Amino acid sequence: MADPVIDYDDVQGTILRGYRVDMARHFILSITNPQAAGRLIGALVDGSNGLPKITTARHIQPKPPCFLNISFTCPGLARLGINAKQLATFDHSFQLGATNSASAEAVGDIGSSAPQNWIGGLQDGAKVHVLLSLWVTESAEVLESISAQLRAAFNGCMTELYAQDAHALPDNKVHFGYRDSIAQPTVIGAPATKREAPDDQPAVKTGEFLLGYQNEINGSYTVSPPELSTNSSYAAFRILEQDVAGFDAILARYAEQTGLDTEMLAAKICGRWRNGNPLELMPDAPGEVLPPSKLNNFNYVTGVAPSDDTLGLTCPIGSHIRRNNPRNGDVNGGGTRGSTNHRIVRRAMPYGPAYDPQHPVNAPRGLTGYFINASIFNQFEFVTRDWNDTYLFVKAATGPGGSNDGNAVSNITGHDVFLGINDPVDSSFTLAGKGPHGSGNTLLEGFSRTITTRGGAYCFFPSITGLRYLAKLPSTL
Incomplete structure (x- = not known):
């Protein structure tokens, strides 16, 4: 057609x-x-x-x-x-x-x-x-x-x-x-x-x-x-509104707890290094910024080791980019073409002064703009409600190593660290490791919201x- x-x-x-x-x-x-x-x-x-x-x-x-x-x-x-x-x-x-x-x-x-x-x-x-x-x-x-x-x-x-x-x-x-x-x-x-x-x-x-x-x-x-x-x-x-100091505190706290470098932890939470390179293509270090033709040239499920990341061992299943676009991962709301019926165009820019950790200024700062779609209910609200604010959208799936390596449903908890409803009482984020029933996983628990709607x-x-x-x-x- x-x-x-x-x-x-x-x-x-x-x-x-x-x-x-x-x-x-x-x-x-x-x-x-x-x-x-x-x-x-x-x-x-x-x-x-x-x-x-x-x-x-x-x-x-x-x-x-x-x-x-x-x-x-x-x-x-x-x-x-x-x-x-x-x-x-x-x-x-x-x-x-x-x-x-x-x-x-x-x-x-x-x-x-x-x-x-x-x-x-x-x-x-x-x-x-x-x-x-x-x-x-x-x-x-x-x-x-x-x-x-x-x-x-x-x-x-x-x-x-x-x-x-x-x-x-x-x-x-x-x-x-x-x-x-x-x-x-x-x-x-x-x-x-x-x-x-x-x-x-x-x-x-x-x-x-x-x-x-x-x-x-x-x-x-x-x-x-x-x-x-x-x-x-x-x-x-x-x-x-973004709580930059609060997010930095989360990175420092859990880097000490897990032994991970703060930049690696930041990449795990987002799914990309801060320079934009995706973990799926650059799993060990941010490296030089990839050309535009490479930045999005990846999937999570390939069916072939070692590139297959069904279990989120490289890019956590609960990471920000994976929740907002699961690509070819098996999730509720996905289909034969992945998550194409829930995509959103975003036209947003930062507001407020840049944050300097050496000289922090307590001022409102964040991101503002439009999330554009033909159905607010099926796109914006669906992604936020069914993918960002729950972990139950992921379907059972094993990678090339079989069930002994784990299952996708065991490798995600909590809400999106950025956009989720996170309360220290029950918030969590999973860093997946190999092992049946989530036995190899590391949980980060007890953090607050990093973004507040103003x-x-x-x-x-x-x-x-x-x-x-x-x-x-x-x-x-």
């Missing part, structure tokens, strides 16, 4: 391509005047009234100084005039919203991460209507000047609840020190890119990221009205056609 032809001019750019910029500002907005808000949406689609234009998936040369995209919550669509019957056709999790208690529990937003503790007005999901995201290539002056234009345009139609800034760290790292943005899914029909590292896993059907196209279960996600359906998408917006929203990114429809809708009511 031929790849679908996507009209890139009808798709908001951030869904299908990364912008590779240095700064971002995410405006959290509440609609006060729907008719005026509609006019602003129309102006942003056209780039009129001196405003920046909504960026599409069509590559622009030369690279512009900024990129702009817009999304709406379920209350935001209702405020613009989408009726209850129409909203009932949208993703169920999107309808509930990120602050709903069931949604929050599904993704581990409890305790200190619970919505009532969120910042910037995000704790009141009913008032969060619009997320407008501005990405700037490298100039702080451009960021401020365009922000001033946008803020002037908000007057009379939207109230700014909050603005979350983000900025790239050197060598594309996150605050925990790992190189980031390495493995994104290859979306069938998406624009080709030279800069993002290719993913050697099966290409993912377009319908997993854009409504109106065939997805991995040979159906398609659609909504009503039809103007909002094809070429639209969903996303979970997240503000994730804000979130479930968003809908309309197509350009959909934005033009929404721009006119309030005036017809």
Whole structure:
């Protein structure tokens, strides 16, 4: 079957391509005047009234100084005039919203991460209507000047609840020190890119990221009205605060307990060395950074020793990258093509000052941005709930050495060290060793959360056609 032809001019750019910029500002907005808000949406689609234009998936040369995209919550669509019957056709999790208690529990937003503790007005999901995201290539002056234009345009139609800034760290790292943005899914029909590292896993059907196209279960996600359906998408917006000092303390504590080097332990927890090289390809030391064509060229199960890692002896089954993309491992939710129906596109950047362990400054820092998919329930929530926040998704499997070497189900415990609901009372992480029934394993126990949710929203990114429809809708009511 031929790849679908996507009209890139009808798709908001951030869904299908990364912008590779240095700064971002995410405006959290509440609609006060729907008719005026509609006019602003129309102006942003056209780039009129001196405003920046909504960026599409069509590559622009030369690279512009900024990129702009817009999304709406379920209350935001209702405020613009989408009726209850129409909203009932949208993703169920999107309808509930990120602050709903069931949604929050599904993704581990409890305790200190619970919505009532969120910042910037995000704790009141009913008032969060619009997320407008501005990405700037490298100039702080451009960021401020365009922000001033946008803020002037908000007057009379939207109230700014909050603005979350983000900025790239050197060598594309996150605050925990790992190189980031390495493995994104290859979306069938998406624009080709030279800069993002290719993913050697099966290409993912377009319908997993854009409504109106065939997805991995040979159906398609659609909504009503039809103007909002094809070429639209969903996303979970997240503000994730990272406890760098706490993570460093975890490394120091368990390195002493196990005798492992702290960098080896950091690699075991993530599944990659901090320079981005995967343990499956570089099991003993980080080495020189592998070329993009090699960084993702591996699987966990080969059936042949010594490359087979069914048991997680090289890359722990509970490591961050293995939980979030089990590849060809035998897990609940996987299939003949692996985990392609649960892949997520991530567009996120760090926020807050870089952490200096020699001169630590107690300031909020973390990661913020979008987790993009065509089904929040089946992709974002599934991965978080069924893979990050439990260990029961792994199916029984032995490697080439047979059951005497162990079984995969015995070689994973607890939650993801980064994204899981970790409480010192019952948290654990397994370093697998050979032996039946987990007898060769080493357990790391009694650590706290390293990441706390500080804000979130479930968003809908309309197509350009959909934005033009929404721009006119309030005036017809």
